Amino acid sequence: MKIVVLAKQVPDTWSDRKIDLESGLLDRAASDPVPDEINERALENALLVKDSTNDAEVVVLAMGPEDANKALRKLLSMGADSAVLVNDPALTGSDMVQTSRVLAAAIDKIGNVDVVLAGNEATDGRGGMVPAMVAEILGWPVLPGLDEVAITANEVSGRAQVDGGTLRLSSACPAVISVTEKTAEARFPNFKGIMAAKKKPLETWSLADLGIQAGPEAASVRSVMVSATARPPKQAGPKITDDGTAAAQLADFLISNRLV
Amino acid sequence: MKLLVNTTGLTEDQKAIREAVLEILEATLPKEEIRRIDDVKEFPHAAYDALAESGFLGLFFDEEYGGASASYKDITNFMETLGYHYAGIGQAVMITSIYAGGHVAKFGTEELKHRIIPGIINGSIKMSIAMSEPGTGSDVAGLRTKAVRQDGGWVLNGTKVWISGAHVADYLVVIAKTDPNAERHQGFTTFLVNAKSAGVTINPLQMLGRRTTHANEVVLENVFVPDEDRIGEEGKTWKNLMKALGLERLGLAAISAGNCYRITEDAADYAQQRIQFDQPISKFQVIQHKLVDMWIMAEQARQATYRVAELLDAGESAIEETSIAKIIATENNFKVSDIGLQVYGGSGYAMEYDMQMYFRDSRVGPIGGGTNEIQRNVLAKRMGL
Numbered sequence: 001m002k003i004v005v006l007a008k009q010v011p012d013t014w015s016d017r018k019i020d021l022e023s024g025l026l027d028r029a030a031s032d033p034v035p036d037e038i039n040e041r042a043l044e045n046a047l048l049v050k051d052s053t054n055d056a057e058v059v060v061l062a063m064g065p066e067d068a069n070k071a072l073r074k075l076l077s078m079g080a081d082s083a084v085l086v087n088d089p090a091l092t093g094s095d096m097v098q099t100s101r102v103l104a105a106a107i108d109k110i111g112n113v114d115v116v117l118a119g120n121e122a123t124d125g126r127g128g129m130v131p132a133m134v135a136e137i138l139g140w141p142v143l144p145g146l147d148e149v150a151i152t153a154n155e156v157s158g159r160a161q162v163d164g165g166t167l168r169l170s171s172a173c174p175a176v177i178s179v180t181e182k183t184a185e186a187r188f189p190n191f192k193g194i195m196a197a198k199k200k201p202l203e204t205w206s207l208a209d210l211g212i213q214a215g216p217e218a219a220s221v222r223s224v225m226v227s228a229t230a231r232p233p234k235q236a237g238p239k240i241t242d243d244g245t246a247a248a249q250l251a252d253f254l255i256s257n258r259l260v
Numbered sequence: 261m262k263l264l265v266n267t268t269g270l271t272e273d274q275k276a277i278r279e280a281v282l283e284i285l286e287a288t289l290p291k292e293e294i295r296r297i298d299d300v301k302e303f304p305h306a307a308y309d310a311l312a313e314s315g316f317l318g319l320f321f322d323e324e325y326g327g328a329s330a331s332y333k334d335i336t337n338f339m340e341t342l343g344y345h346y347a348g349i350g351q352a353v354m355i356t357s358i359y360a361g362g363h364v365a366k367f368g369t370e371e372l373k374h375r376i377i378p379g380i381i382n383g384s385i386k387m388s389i390a391m392s393e394p395g396t397g398s399d400v401a402g403l404r405t406k407a408v409r410q411d412g413g414w415v416l417n418g419t420k421v422w423i424s425g426a427h428v429a430d431y432l433v434v435i436a437k438t439d440p441n442a443e444r445h446q447g448f449t450t451f452l453v454n455a456k457s458a459g460v461t462i463n464p465l466q467m468l469g470r471r472t473t474h475a476n477e478v479v480l481e482n483v484f485v486p487d488e489d490r491i492g493e494e495g496k497t498w499k500n501l502m503k504a505l506g507l508e509r510l511g512l513a514a515i516s517a518g519n520c521y522r523i524t525e526d527a528a529d530y531a532q533q534r535i536q537f538d539q540p541i542s543k544f545q546v547i548q549h550k551l552v553d554m555w556i557m558a559e560q561a562r563q564a565t566y567r568v569a570e571l572l573d574a575g576e577s578a579i580e581e582t583s584i585a586k587i588i589a590t591e592n593n594f595k596v597s598d599i600g601l602q603v604y605g606g607s608g609y610a611m612e613y614d615m616q617m618y619f620r621d622s623r624v625g626p627i628g629g630g631t632n633e634i635q636r637n638v639l640a641k642r643m644g645l
Contacts, residue, residue: 077276188287189280191315191328194273 001056001153001173003046004107006118006131007039007075007083009068013123024228025093026124028065035071038119040078040186042179045149046117047079047187053153057081059110063091063102069202077189077197084110088207090214095223096125098214100133105210107138114173115156120145120180128178135176143169147182261529264555265344265521265562274337277316281338284310285345291614294346298617301464301471303428304349311353312383320357321365325377332572335507336514336565343518347621348472350515355425355473356380358511360387360433363450367492367500372452376431388429390420390453390478391501397422398634400435400501401444405480407436407451413486414438414451416459419479424628426462426476429455434480439495448497452489459483469620505630506572509582512629513565513589516622520558520589520596523618527551527600530607541603550603554596561589580642583635590625591632597622 011017015031043060050056060075060083062068072083086106091098107113116135121128135142146158146169156177157170207214216222240249254260267275289307297304311317319338321327330338342350361380364372364387379385396403405418416436426432432453439447453460461479492500528551531542541547564585571578597618601608608615626632 073272073276074279077280188284188310188314189276190313191277191280191318194276194280195328197276198273 001049001053001114001151002059002110002112003049003056003115003117003151004059004061004110004113005039005043005046005075005080006103006116006134007043007060007062007068007071008036008119008122008124009033009062009064009071010036010122010124013037017124019228021228021230023093024225033065033067033070035074036119036122036124037186038122038179038181039071039075041181041183042117042119043075043078043080044184044186045151045177045179046115048184049151050079059084059113061103061106061110062086063094063099063106066204069204072202073197074189076200076202077193078187079193080200082201083203085202085204086206086210087204088214090207093225094214096127096129096133097219097221097223100130100137101212101219102207102210102214103130104134104137105212106205107134109205109210114153115151116140116174116176117149118176118178120178131176131178138174138176140174140176141171142176142178143171144178146177146179149177149179149183151177261525264525264528264558265518269566270337274334277334278337278341280314281311281316281341282345284314284316285342285349289346289349294348295614295617297472298348301474303425304346304352304472305428307349308352308386309383311349312381315381317353317357317383318381320361321377321381325365325373326381327377332507332510332569333566336510336569339511339514340518340562340565343515344522345518346522347515347519347618348470350511350518351470351473352425354508354511354515355389356385356387356429358507359389360429360431362504362507363389363433363491363500364452366504367450368452369488371488372491376452379430385430386425386428387431387433388423388426388455388476390423390426390432390434392420392422394419394421398631401498403435403437403448405434405436406440407438407449407485409438410484413484414449414490416451416453416480416483416485419477421465421477422475422628423462423478424470424475425473426455426478427464427474431455432460432478433491434478434485435497435501442495445498447495448501449494450491450497450500451485452491453480453483453485454489457483457485468623469617470624506568506578506582508629509586509635510565510568510572512625513561513568513582513585516589516593516625517558517561517565519593519618519622520554520561523593523596523600523615523622524551524554524558526614526618527554527603530613531603534607547603550599554599557592557596561585561592564588580639583630583638586629587626587632587635590622590629593622593625594619 011031012034018027018030020027046058058080060080063086118131132142145160148159150157156175160167288310318327319330323329407414407416434451434453438449459481463477465475467474534541568581568585604615607613
């Protein structure tokens with residue numbers, strides 16, 4: 001069984017993340033790049049399959065800048081068998097459609113993939129659409145937002161929380177799964193894994209390697225960034241003086257702002 | 261928060277180890293947990309076990325016993341990272357793996373190494389070194405614990421004090437006099453004593469700091485140790501003790517250097533939050549200079565420590581440099597905590613902030629592992645004075 005785990009390098013959640021207001025792109029110099037935590041949970045689900053069977057191969061796939069190798073090395077140190085980074089100057093500023101096209105083409109090139117595992121959304125863009133788009137392009141079913149995942153040789157299944165209930169989903173392979181933060185807690189990186197990671201294959205592919213084009217003409221739909229403006233400064237919140245109705249005023253505030 | 265440790269110069273593996281260790285410690289020993297275990301004087305079991313489970317305790321030992329045959333720089337990086345997160349976890353690791361485990365690894369028989377070291381690496385065996393006695397601190401050669409030959413082994417009697425981590429140890433590495441007629445520095449032998457043996461009593465001692473790996477009194481009353489648990493040659497322990505000092509002092513210096521950075525970062529963070537006279541106190545030059553002095557001392561400690569690692573990796577004995585690094589790092593650690601406490605003002609003196617813990621924990625540095633006065637004696641001798 002071959003499992004591909006989608007990975008992404010994101011700006012450190014704890015740092016001050018910034019957009020370059022001229023280009024509308026992420027200001028990569030403003031914060032440290034780190035592997036997105038949700039990738040580690042996706043990987044953990046794959047590694048659990050690898051732990052329980054002898055024939056599972058786990059490939060980590062990312063599209064990103066050259067230094068995204070660091071994020072991939074970390075995932076290799078946690079137990080993935082190999083990694084692929086798609087890196088091409090033409091991919092700078094890709095939207096979700098272009099990202100999904102590239103990832104789907106890479107999955108196709110990896111070949112014989114049974115399951116694609118991804119986080120439900122990255123901590124930077126938070127679009128949450130890429131797993132479904134990749135599935136659509138590949139023509140595979142998608143099992144989105146799973147809190148629990150079960151993967152066998154021929155079938156994937158799981159449970160997803162939705163408004164007012166729980167969905168139980170299953171599908172034959174191949175399929176795409178996205179997982180939430182409620183799934184498997186990622187294992188710690190370990191010393192032997194760190195040492196082994198540098199010997200594991202990490203390939204870098206360009207668009208030419210994938211045989212696809214990028215840019216506005218390459219996809220039938222695309223998102224266009226019209227303008228970017230700085231976040232307005234925070235406004236001071238309302239001040240409630242207790243004249244005997246403070247509790248009611250607080251409750252009104254919370255309700256009107258949909259905070260409860 | 262602005263992180264101050266510059267990792268340039270570490271290999272990619274060393275950087276990955278640093279990041280992995282911090283990730284493990286942040287998950288298993290967050291600040292709230294450090295405060296809790298400091299308060300109740302509890303050993304950092306969860307973090308220790310997680311480090312062992314992830315294979316990091318193998319750094320200290322040879323590959324044939326399941327270790328990683330790491331370089332001194334690798335070990336320095338690891339210990340500095342532990343000290344950066346929390347001095348107590350650095351101490352916890354050092355007590356077993358360097359202080360006590362080092363004697364087994366360097367001087368034990370093959371049988372003993374194969375019996376003990378894999379357990380240290382996987383975390384199932386904790387150890388503690390029992391050297392100091394009520395009448396013996398810096399004057400190690402004056403220790404009085406006796407070991408007398410008996411069929412198939414030895415019988416030990418004596419009292420040891422300031423034995424850090426003995427309360428959680430499975431084995432004690434005990435130094436005892438086996439030849440009462442030998443000269444002052446001769447006639448000592450090292451023994452591996454099962455801490456559960458009949459006749460071993462361990463009494464916890466109340467200490468100012470490093471409460472989670474606190475000191476103990478260890479009383480040995482007719483404790484039998486089989487011959488196969490003797491470490492090294494009979495009567496040759498003094499020479500072995502001297503050989504083990506380099507790594508011990510390097511470990512101490514590395515923990516202190518890392519801890520200097522943690523204290524400096526915490527103080528800088530606090531100074532940027534604390535408002536006085538309508539602005540953060542970090543805007544006042546007097547506070548800025550204090551914080552910069554702290555950073556300089558942290559960097560000075562770090563550079564001195566890595567210099568020792570470099571020399572030891574090059575095969576040098578680095579005796580002078582090791583003593584110098586131990587002095588600089590441990591004294592800077594305490595000075596940094598003292599200045600940090602001043603930056604915090606009244607809050608620094610309050611138990612609800614961590615600065616008082618840094619202050620208490622770092623005070624032992626110039627005392628333990630060979631007092632800094634003894635280190636200066638070593639240096640004076642080396643200067644030909």
